[in-house]
Amino acid sequence: MARVVLVGSDGALLEGLAQMLAAAGHRPNVTTSAAAHETLRANPPLVLLAERRLGGELSRSPLSPGGALLLFRTADDEDTTALPAAAQRAALADLTLPLERHRLLALVAYVEERAETTGRTRIQTPPAHTAL
Numbered sequence: 001m002a003r004v005v006l007v008g009s010d011g012a013l014l015e016g017l018a019q020m021l022a023a024a025g026h027r028p029n030v031t032t033s034a035a036a037h038e039t040l041r042a043n044p045p046l047v048l049l050a051e052r053r054l055g056g057e058l059s060r061s062p063l064s065p066g067g068a069l070l071l072f073r074t075a076d077d078e079d080t081t082a083l084p085a086a087a088q089r090a091a092l093a094d095l096t097l098p099l100e101r102h103r104l105l106a107l108v109a110y111v112e113e114r115a116e117t118t119g120r121t122r123i124q125t126p127p128a129h130t131a132l
Contacts, residue, residue: 001025002112003043007036007058008051010074013097017049017104024105037061046115047108052094053079055087066115068092070107075099 004026006014011030018028031039033054040048044062052073059069071087072095073079083091093107 001027002046002108003027003029003064004047004049004108005029005031005036005039005045006049007031007033007054008072009033010051013074017097017101020101020105021108024108026108033057047111049104052077052083055091056084059084059087059090064115064120066111066118066120068107068111070095070104072097072100072104 001024004021006017006028008014009032014030018030021028029039029045033051036050036054036058040058040061044064044067046064046067047070048058048061048063048067049070049072050058052071055069055071061069063069069091070093071083071091075096075098083094092111093103095104097104
């Protein structure tokens with residue numbers, strides 16, 4: 001199943017989402033914004049779920065081929081500032097969590113299916129060179 005990295009400051013929310021994703025068969029990894037760059041560089045995930053305020057910072061983060069950036073905010077978040085243009089282009093969705101947790105599951109499944117269908121989850125190896 002899909003490797004999903006969750007980045008944000010609300011530990012309780014992220015742990016709850018990680019448990020939900022794990023129950024659905026995915027491999028979640030919760031990290032703080034400070035450790036996110038190292039985690040993403042070492043092993044790029046298929047899906048990166050990041051707190052909305054980190055969208056600009058993480059919009060250029062490495063992802064597995066066919067991967068997607070999903071942004072979220074909490075229901076009581078009053079920040080209505082517009083996202084930077086780069087984050088708007090890079091993000092597949094902007095969710096309100098935990099209210100849209102079922103939409104999150106559907107989006108992760110969609111990204112995973114899209115990557116498998118397009119063959120982006122397979123490792124591309126060059127053909128073996130044969131001597132003539």
